[in-house]
Amino acid sequence: MNFALNIQGSPYTSNSLWSALNFAKACLNEGHRIHRVFFYHDAVLVANALHAPPQDERNLTTAWQTLGRDYELDLCLCVASCLRRGILNDSEAQRFEKTASNLAPGFNISGLGQLIEASLVSDRVVSFGI
Amino acid sequence: MTQLLFILTHPPGNSVYAQEAFDAALAGSAFSSIALLFVGAGCLQLIEPKLPIEAQHRKNFQRGFKALPDYDVHDVYACEDSFNQFGLHDQALVMQPTLLTQPDTSALLKASQHVLCF
Numbered sequence: 001m002n003f004a005l006n007i008q009g010s011p012y013t014s015n016s017l018w019s020a021l022n023f024a025k026a027c028l029n030e031g032h033r034i035h036r037v038f039f040y041h042d043a044v045l046v047a048n049a050l051h052a053p054p055q056d057e058r059n060l061t062t063a064w065q066t067l068g069r070d071y072e073l074d075l076c077l078c079v080a081s082c083l084r085r086g087i088l089n090d091s092e093a094q095r096f097e098k099t100a101s102n103l104a105p106g107f108n109i110s111g112l113g114q115l116i117e118a119s120l121v122s123d124r125v126v127s128f129g130i
Numbered sequence: 131m132t133q134l135l136f137i138l139t140h141p142p143g144n145s146v147y148a149q150e151a152f153d154a155a156l157a158g159s160a161f162s163s164i165a166l167l168f169v170g171a172g173c174l175q176l177i178e179p180k181l182p183i184e185a186q187h188r189k190n191f192q193r194g195f196k197a198l199p200d201y202d203v204h205d206v207y208a209c210e211d212s213f214n215q216f217g218l219h220d221q222a223l224v225m226q227p228t229l230l231t232q233p234d235t236s237a238l239l240k241a242s243q244h245v246l247c248f
Contacts, residue, residue, distance in 0.1 A: 116134070
């Protein structure tokens with residue numbers, strides 16, 4: 001089966017991103033495909049390269065990057081959510097004349113159309129709320 | 131058949147979630163046939179804002195509800211139980227949704243190809 005994931009919860013504050021990560025791993029282990037992982041609302045904050053959680057806690061950003069790399073997942077962030085919350089890639093940082101960018105490698109910034117497209121072409125879309 | 135059903139659960143005032151969810155629904159309407167279903171505190175989005183919107187430090191995104199027919203969105207539903215729970219029958223609303231009982235809601239979910247919950 002082909003899945004699309006719609007993740008909305010804030011990293012660390014909410015369990016949404018961990019639940020989604022476990023769900024994604026379970027899907028892939030069972031041989032299903034994940035067309036796209038879409039990060040919306042506060043979930044885009046997971047792509048902040050500046051996260052530095054305590055060493056005895058798991059790093060959510062790294063966990064998603066690893067899964068994304070191992071399975072060549074499309075980890076897609078909503079651009080409007082990103083700009084509101086200060087997640088910028090190089091080109092957005094330049095466009096808004098900011099002194100730095102902070103998008104972690106492995107994630108890409110795109111638009112809501114990617115969520116809609118993923119929902120329409122997948123067999124199931126699973127939302128992980130705030 | 132509705133291709134995408136957007137379930138809206140967040141109240142309008144205390145976060146940007148309701149506004150962002152509506153943005154997602156509008157994006158959906160550009161690609162496919164959509165329906166909106168307000169449930170729980172999400173129904174509070176339908177109340178005509180009473181305070182000046184500037185005082186709430188947010189956009190009056192609910193104005194967009196009135197423009198939904200222009201986006202070819204005609205199926206706007208709300209949970210009848212939530213309407214009772216929040217006493218919304220006597221309130222001035224931005225728009226009047228079609229109220230659904232629980233069995234109606236189940237039928238709507240079954241008739242929708244994909245469901246996106248916000």
